[in-house]
Each structure stands twice: as C-alpha cells, then as structure tokens.
Amino acid sequence: MRSLLKFELYKIFSQKSIWITLIIIFLGLSAITLSSTSTSYGDSVEDTVAAWDKLEGDLSEERISKLKDELNKMDVENLSSPKEKAYGNTISNILFEDFEYSNFKERKAALEQEIQSLNNSNGTNYEELELKLSMLEKVDLNTTMFNLGPTNIIDNLETFFVIFTALLLIIGLSSVFSKETGTGMNQIILSSTHGRKKVTSAKLLAAVIYVLFIVGIQIIYNVGINTLLYTGQGWDSPLQKIMRFNESPYAFNLLEYFSTQMILHTLFSIGFAILIILISSLSKTSVQSIIISSIIFVIPLILYGFSITNFENYIRYGYIYLMTVDHFFVSFKTYNIFGTIILEPYVVTIVFVLVTVIFALLLYPIQKKRQVS
Amino acid sequence: MKLSVENVSKQFKDKLAVNNVSFDLTEGVYGFLGANGAGKTTLMRMLVTLLKPSSGRILFEGKDIDVLDDKYRDVIGYLPQYIGLYKNFTAEKYLMYIASLKGIEKEQAKKKVDELLEVVNLSEHSKRKVGKYSGGMKQRIGIAQALLNDPKVLIVDEPTSGLDPKERIRFRNLLSSISKDRIVLLSTHIVSDIEFIAKEIIVLKSGQLIHKNSPEILLEHIKDKVWTVTVNENEVPNFQSVYKVGNIVRQNDGVGLRIIAEEKPDARALQAAPNLEDLYLYYFDQEEIK
Structure with missing residues (x-):
C-alpha cells in the first residue's frame, strides 16, 4: 500500500501544470501584496503600528471621551507629517470600533428584551435566542489593538485562496483516473492484483496528502508574507473586529478563528478533491473531468451573480462557499434536528463529511465493476 | 492447472462479439487465430477480468474468476494489444509501479525488474523515460510487465507486433521456455510466432469457436x-x-x-x-x- 501511495503521489506531483500554476499564483499574489503595503487609509505600516502602540487598550467611556477630544483638537485636514496622519487615522479607527461596540451592546440588549417577551416559553425560537445570547455573552469587544496582519490573513482565504485551492485541485486531480483510461494504462491496472481496491485507496490517500500540501503552502505563504509586512500583532483580537463578522455570535479571537477556518477549509477541500476523483473515474478524458469539476465549483457563483434567488438557500452549500468557510460564521444560523438546536457549522460539517465518505466509498464499486471495452 | 471457458458470450449493444464459446486450457502455449473483429481481444479481456461475460462463466481451477476476484488477478499476466505507459516514468520506475500493483515486495520487485529488463534486452535503457522509447522497446517493456509476477496464466495480445525478427525469435523462445508449468495464450496475426511453440491452436471466426486442436491435427484438415x-x-x-x-x-x-x-x-x-x-x-x- 505504501509503495502504491508513493507512486500515486509521484503521478500527481510530477504534473508540470501544477508547478507552473503554483509559480504563477505566488508571483502574482506577491506582486499584488507588495504593491499595496499600507493601511486602508494609505498610512505606512510603521507609522500605524507606532500609533497603535500608544493607543491600544480598552474602550472605556473615559478613554473614548479623551480620544474624541484629542481628535477634535487635531486639524485633521492639515496634518503635516505621515506620523500625525497615521495617529489621527488610528484614533478614527478606534472611535469606529467603539461605535460598533455600542451597536453590539444595543443588539444584545434588544435580544435580551426579546427573550424576556417570550416569557420562558419552551418553543424552538426561545431556545435559539437563548443560545444566541449565551454565545454573545462570551464575546468581549472592549479592547482594541492593531490587527491588520491577521485580518489580511483571514481575508485572503475568501479573496484569493479558495479559487487557488480549487484551481490546483482541479488541475492536479482531474486526471487521476481519466488519464489511465486515455493512455490505456487502465487495462494493465485493472487486470492486476491490487488494481481495483488498493489502488483506489492509494489514490484517495494521495489526494488527501495533495490537499494538505496545497493548504499547507498557502498557510505558510499567507502567514509568512503578512507577518513580514504587517507584524504578527493582533491575533488576540475578537473576530467581530473584522468588519464582515461584526454581527457574528462566535466568541473566537483571530487565532482561534483562523485555526477553525483552516481546519474546515482543509476538510471541505478534501471533500472537493474526492468529488473531482469521483468525476475523473466516470470521465473518459481529463478534459471532460476538468470541465465538469469546474462547472460544479463555479455554478453557485454564477447563480449568485445572476441573482437567481430561487436557489439562494442551496447556493451557500456549494463547494465554493463551503471552502470559503466564512459564510457559516458571519451570522447566527441553526438547525432543529429532532428537537435539538444545533449551530449551522456543526450541521454542515457533519452532513458534508457523510456526503464525502459516500462519494469516497462509491469509488470502490465503480472500480470493481469497471470494464474496458 | 485448468482454465475453463464455459458457454461464454459477450454482447455489445447490437453486436455479439463472442458467441457461446467453450474450451479448456491447461499448461502449455495456445495460439489464438482469428481475423480482425473475430472476438479474440474481447475473449482475452474476459479472461483477464477487464470484461464480464454477458452469459457463461470462466473458471480457474474450478472456481469462477469473478468470485476469485483479486486471487485470480494475482496469478495472471496480461499484455494488451496497445500497451499503456506513463510517458514520464523511466522503464525501471514503470516496472516497479506495476510490481506494486501486483503486490510484489519492494526488494523482490527490484530483483525481478532487473532480471526482466535483461530478458527483454532493455537493461541499458532502464533509466530512460518510456515516452522516448521506440514502438518495439515499448512492446518489450510490455512483455516485461506481464511477466513480473511469474504468472500462472499469461495472456498476450499481439505481443510481437513492432518487434524486429531477432526480438520475435527471442520472445517466442522465452514463451516456449516458461510454458512448461503455466498456461500461455497468445493471439497473433504472425502465424510463424505460434507455428512451432503452440500446443494447440484456437480458431475463432465471427465470435464463434471453429477449432481447437494441435497444429498437426488442424493441418490434417487441409492436407x-x-x-x-x-x-x-x-x-x-x-x-x-x-x-x-x-x-x-x-x-x-x-x-x-x-x-x-x-x-x-x-x-x-x-x-x-x-x-x-x-x-x-x-x-x-x-x-x-x-
């Protein structure tokens, strides 16, 4: 088995197209990243970090009031030095965080009121709201710190890496079975002792290792370049400090969220890899396999792009959105499974794992019954 | 040792490629004669489990090969008419890969690969990528892969096409020497390949078995x-x-x-x-x- 696995890995990794794609991706990404090494206000990272070193801390009323006074005294339009501009923009940022913090407290208070109005009923809605409140109570937005590095790292999955992972998976795995049909190697493989069961296991395992490799190098690159450019500060920040997560009930700090995001991204990518292999086993050529896999991946995006709302509830479970992960953590969504309220990420993960296992198991009877005509 | 084909037929949509064929094979070389489209390749593919009969069954030592599954595949060697190769594999790597597919341990496989590269006269080219091999060399590497597991049942489809006369004689003698304790079924258009080594010749026409007999008896029919x-x-x-x-x-x-x-x-x-x-x-x- 180990020997078969070694050969399956060799077959995947010896494809030049993978390495060419990887080089293009990382060169392109580096060019984009290095051309915009500044904050969203256009301040230099060095000046911004210096400002945050002075200003990070809690969001108490007293401190916010002081910061407002300080900002009022500044002639923001006519700040001369970049350091002063960075300092002023950082204060603005903190004041915005405080605004978001107030909104958060208001939403929480409204939720408490709603729960009270339901008056301890035993309905599903009540249980849901109770769960949401208990989660929000663990969220602490009372601190502020520089977190541009971790924020970029987390954002990059949605912006770039989901597409890159999918692209590399489709290029690398579409030919796993179909190439053998195309070259005629399947005649020799399928008539050999381990050419049906063990070789299928070896191909599946090789695909998993390939996924780990792709995700691994993306993490190394993503964390490496962003830490280098934006320092490694800010991993303790709550997830809600990233704008699109401001209503998230999940009490993660950025490090916890990034770990969760990467684990789920890897898991969903493995699922997509197995789907590609299944398609490859049913395709006569690698091109056919590439086209079908690509269509399955981008269809939710196309439907979303054309605002075909009939499918809105299903689109979010397409591979592209699953692999992005973030969609399941930006808001509070639950499922009622036999009377038990379960958070969406748990349900999605369990269902997805089951579907993936079924896809993987399907390969065995397909290979066992495969005929060469 | 006995390989039995019992009332085997194979239907592809509207074409009956093999029609109710029955015969037994024991140790020795069998030549498979038939024109293009006679059903030779289809029958061979059924014998190596690449195709399932539409009806009838194939038995090895009295057991259905479909039931024996991996155990049957463990004792067969197969050279298809058009050999599939991974162009970026060297000959040595390719054979090591096939050895692992056949479940041969690494050390034993290494030995066997060296030995067979020598037999098919490719030792000097073992580190060359098979994509750069000539047609004859590809055929020789195909012969080597079929012999890797010392198969009890060796099924070779047009093995000498692309080989020069010297290689053909070499291959013919090789088959003859190994056939003592195994079943060898060889299909060819080159009649001289089987003329002197075949124990029996199986003649297939339009999917039906016409004759299965020793060359001498078959020739008696047309004397x-x-x-x-x-x-x-x-x-x-x-x-x-x-x-x-x-x-x-x-x-x-x-x-x-x-x-x-x-x-x-x-x-x-x-x-x-x-x-x-x-x-x-x-x-x-x-x-x-x-």
Missing part, C-alpha cells in the same frame, strides 16, 4: 487443399479472383502461386504440404485478412 502452380503473369488476376491465393513468387519461368482450394485449381497444379499460414487463409476470407 488435400493446398496447391502450388507456376503460371504466366497475365493469369495471376484470374486465379486471385477465383481462389484464395497465398504466396506469389516471381520465378524464371513465370509466377509461382500457392493456392488454397477444395479441388485441383489447374491441370498444372501440384499438391503441397500445408502450413499454418495456409490454415489461416483457408478459414478467413481475403477481405478479412486485409
């Missing part, structure tokens, strides 16, 4: 049907249109024809001793042979 005659050049087309004409040899006194015919084709004709090529011509129409 009064082979003729030689020397004719003028302008007579050749007439003979070709009426009879199955084999060899045509230009001679000083005209053109020598070898004719397969039930009756004496011409007053000048002399009876000749039949060979397997004559047998092939006898059973298959000129069009089929082309």
Whole structure:
C-alpha cells in the first residue's frame, strides 16, 4: 500500500501544470501584496503600528471621551507629517470600533428584551435566542489593538485562496483516473492484483496528502508574507473586529478563528478533491473531468451573480462557499434536528463529511465493476 | 492447472462479439487465430477480468474468476494489444509501479525488474523515460510487465507486433521456455510466432469457436487443399479472383502461386504440404485478412 501511495503521489506531483500554476499564483499574489503595503487609509505600516502602540487598550467611556477630544483638537485636514496622519487615522479607527461596540451592546440588549417577551416559553425560537445570547455573552469587544496582519490573513482565504485551492485541485486531480483510461494504462491496472481496491485507496490517500500540501503552502505563504509586512500583532483580537463578522455570535479571537477556518477549509477541500476523483473515474478524458469539476465549483457563483434567488438557500452549500468557510460564521444560523438546536457549522460539517465518505466509498464499486471495452 | 471457458458470450449493444464459446486450457502455449473483429481481444479481456461475460462463466481451477476476484488477478499476466505507459516514468520506475500493483515486495520487485529488463534486452535503457522509447522497446517493456509476477496464466495480445525478427525469435523462445508449468495464450496475426511453440491452436471466426486442436491435427484438415502452380503473369488476376491465393513468387519461368482450394485449381497444379499460414487463409476470407 505504501509503495502504491508513493507512486500515486509521484503521478500527481510530477504534473508540470501544477508547478507552473503554483509559480504563477505566488508571483502574482506577491506582486499584488507588495504593491499595496499600507493601511486602508494609505498610512505606512510603521507609522500605524507606532500609533497603535500608544493607543491600544480598552474602550472605556473615559478613554473614548479623551480620544474624541484629542481628535477634535487635531486639524485633521492639515496634518503635516505621515506620523500625525497615521495617529489621527488610528484614533478614527478606534472611535469606529467603539461605535460598533455600542451597536453590539444595543443588539444584545434588544435580544435580551426579546427573550424576556417570550416569557420562558419552551418553543424552538426561545431556545435559539437563548443560545444566541449565551454565545454573545462570551464575546468581549472592549479592547482594541492593531490587527491588520491577521485580518489580511483571514481575508485572503475568501479573496484569493479558495479559487487557488480549487484551481490546483482541479488541475492536479482531474486526471487521476481519466488519464489511465486515455493512455490505456487502465487495462494493465485493472487486470492486476491490487488494481481495483488498493489502488483506489492509494489514490484517495494521495489526494488527501495533495490537499494538505496545497493548504499547507498557502498557510505558510499567507502567514509568512503578512507577518513580514504587517507584524504578527493582533491575533488576540475578537473576530467581530473584522468588519464582515461584526454581527457574528462566535466568541473566537483571530487565532482561534483562523485555526477553525483552516481546519474546515482543509476538510471541505478534501471533500472537493474526492468529488473531482469521483468525476475523473466516470470521465473518459481529463478534459471532460476538468470541465465538469469546474462547472460544479463555479455554478453557485454564477447563480449568485445572476441573482437567481430561487436557489439562494442551496447556493451557500456549494463547494465554493463551503471552502470559503466564512459564510457559516458571519451570522447566527441553526438547525432543529429532532428537537435539538444545533449551530449551522456543526450541521454542515457533519452532513458534508457523510456526503464525502459516500462519494469516497462509491469509488470502490465503480472500480470493481469497471470494464474496458 | 485448468482454465475453463464455459458457454461464454459477450454482447455489445447490437453486436455479439463472442458467441457461446467453450474450451479448456491447461499448461502449455495456445495460439489464438482469428481475423480482425473475430472476438479474440474481447475473449482475452474476459479472461483477464477487464470484461464480464454477458452469459457463461470462466473458471480457474474450478472456481469462477469473478468470485476469485483479486486471487485470480494475482496469478495472471496480461499484455494488451496497445500497451499503456506513463510517458514520464523511466522503464525501471514503470516496472516497479506495476510490481506494486501486483503486490510484489519492494526488494523482490527490484530483483525481478532487473532480471526482466535483461530478458527483454532493455537493461541499458532502464533509466530512460518510456515516452522516448521506440514502438518495439515499448512492446518489450510490455512483455516485461506481464511477466513480473511469474504468472500462472499469461495472456498476450499481439505481443510481437513492432518487434524486429531477432526480438520475435527471442520472445517466442522465452514463451516456449516458461510454458512448461503455466498456461500461455497468445493471439497473433504472425502465424510463424505460434507455428512451432503452440500446443494447440484456437480458431475463432465471427465470435464463434471453429477449432481447437494441435497444429498437426488442424493441418490434417487441409492436407488435400493446398496447391502450388507456376503460371504466366497475365493469369495471376484470374486465379486471385477465383481462389484464395497465398504466396506469389516471381520465378524464371513465370509466377509461382500457392493456392488454397477444395479441388485441383489447374491441370498444372501440384499438391503441397500445408502450413499454418495456409490454415489461416483457408478459414478467413481475403477481405478479412486485409
């Protein structure tokens, strides 16, 4: 088995197209990243970090009031030095965080009121709201710190890496079975002792290792370049400090969220890899396999792009959105499974794992019954 | 050791490729003769589990090969008509890969690979990528992979196509030497490949088994049907249109024809001793042979 696995890995990794794609991706990404090494206000990272070193801390009323006074005294339009501009923009940022913090407290208070109005009923809605409140109570937005590095790292999955992972998976795995049909190697493989069961296991395992490799190098690159450019500060920040997560009930700090995001991204990518292999086993050529896999991946995006709302509830479970992960953590969504309220990420993960296992198991009877005509 | 084909048929949509074929094979070399489309490759693919019979069954040592599954595949070696290769693999890596597919341990596989590269005369090219091999070299690597697991049942489909005469003789002798304790089934268009080594010849026509017998007995069937005659050049087309004409040899006194015919084709004709090529011509129409 180990020997078969070694050969399956060799077959995947010896494809030049993978390495060419990887080089293009990382060169392109580096060019984009290095051309915009500044904050969203256009301040230099060095000046911004210096400002945050002075200003990070809690969001108490007293401190916010002081910061407002300080900002009022500044002639923001006519700040001369970049350091002063960075300092002023950082204060603005903190004041915005405080605004978001107030909104958060208001939403929480409204939720408490709603729960009270339901008056301890035993309905599903009540249980849901109770769960949401208990989660929000663990969220602490009372601190502020520089977190541009971790924020970029987390954002990059949605912006770039989901597409890159999918692209590399489709290029690398579409030919796993179909190439053998195309070259005629399947005649020799399928008539050999381990050419049906063990070789299928070896191909599946090789695909998993390939996924780990792709995700691994993306993490190394993503964390490496962003830490280098934006320092490694800010991993303790709550997830809600990233704008699109401001209503998230999940009490993660950025490090916890990034770990969760990467684990789920890897898991969903493995699922997509197995789907590609299944398609490859049913395709006569690698091109056919590439086209079908690509269509399955981008269809939710196309439907979303054309605002075909009939499918809105299903689109979010397409591979592209699953692999992005973030969609399941930006808001509070639950499922009622036999009377038990379960958070969406748990349900999605369990269902997805089951579907993936079924896809993987399907390969065995397909290979066992495969005929060469 | 016995491999039995019992009432096997194979239907592809509207084409019956193999029609109710039955025979037994024991140790020795069997030659598979048939024109293109006769069903040889289909039958061979069923024998190596690449195809399932539409009806009937194939038994190895009395057990259905479908039930034996991996255990049966463990004892077979197969060289398909068109060998599949990974172009970026060296010959050595390719054979090591096939060895792992056949479940051969690494150390043993290494030894066997070296030994077979020597047998097929490719030792010097073992580190070259197979994508850069000539047609004959690819065929030789195919022969090597089929022999990796010392198969008890060796099934080779057109193994000598692309080989030069020296390699063909070498391969023929190799098959002959290993056939003592195994079943070898060899399909070919090159009749001389099996003429001297085949224990029996299986003749297949339009998916049906016509004959299965030793070359001597098969030749006995056509012993009064082979003729030689020397004719003028302008007579050749007439003979070709009426009879199955084999060899045509230009001679000083005209053109020598070898004719397969039930009756004496011409007053000048002399009876000749039949060979397997004559047998092939006898059973298959000129069009089929082309």
